[in-house]
């Protein structure tokens with residue numbers, strides 16, 4: 001059987017539609033999106049497997065799994081992202097879950113996963129519609145410590161990749177997140193009592209006003225970060241590019257030594273979103289040799305992001 005797997009790994013940013021980028025940077029970024037779009041449409045997948053984090057919109061500290069597969073999912077529509085149900089093939093999601101658990105990886109499942117911009121932004125950029133293709137959503141905790149060791153993410157990705165290799169369909173893996181960045185997402189370690197409730201998901205449904213205020217805080221932080229006055233951690237372009245080199249090398253085992261504390265220290269509290277890239281590349285590695293066909297990187301302060309994008313094919 002011919003394995004037909006491809007990967008699009010890309011940063012996301014809630015600020016894409018809310019920040020003004022210098023003209024040349026904006027043009028370069030749009031060209032990168034165009035390249036990715038051409039790649040995705042030329043590949044024309046039957047199914048998408050989407051590795052993504054969540055930003056306390058679907059997963060909370062009442063019960064925070066390291067990773068979770070959705071048998072059904074709904075986008076909540078934050079930051080102007082498209083709201084609504086994803087077209088999740090339940091039988092396939094269940095079958096992947098059973099395979100991964102059989103491999104000894106303690107994947108959790110959700111029969112009604114709530115996802116945010118972090119999950120749907122690549123789909124929207126590629127297809128202008130989150131329902132355009134059947135998608136199996138895989139949440140990877142990337143903002144809520146404590147984090148499972150990076151090695152577990154590699155093993156999760158490899159297990160899913162082994163399953164996908166047995167399918168007689170074209171599968172596009174999407175990894176959404178990263179790279180170095182430290183946007184103002186509330187943290188348990190520094191939360192006041194109200195924020196603590198929000199992180200636990202016990203504060204009741206969030207009002208439109210509270211949602212707008214929460215988003216405005218991030219938009220203001222990005223403006224200040226670009227102006228050099230924000231009190232958030234700087235981007236780490238060297239770390240980002242070293243990571244992208246390891247991912248492209250085909251040998252992901254050096255990543256097993258990455259410690260979450262070191263990642264936070266060097267690359268910021270949201271740098272753990274690179275777990276989605278690690279899972280995606282690991283899935284590719286399980287299906288055989290791969291090569292990075294296209295690679296883009298630029299630290300973009302207006303987006304509070306070491307912004308990266310790669311397209312990856314089987315060799």
Ligand SMILES: O=C(O)CCC(=O)/C=C/C=C(\O)C(=O)O
Nearest residue numbers: 012013014055183185186214218
């Ligand atoms: O204010 C909150 O609770 C959430 C803030 C938020 O959603 C920030 C998201 C940032 C990213 O997704 C990112 O830069 O990767």
Ligand SMILES: [Fe+2]
Nearest residue numbers: 053118177273
């Ligand atoms: Fe994010």
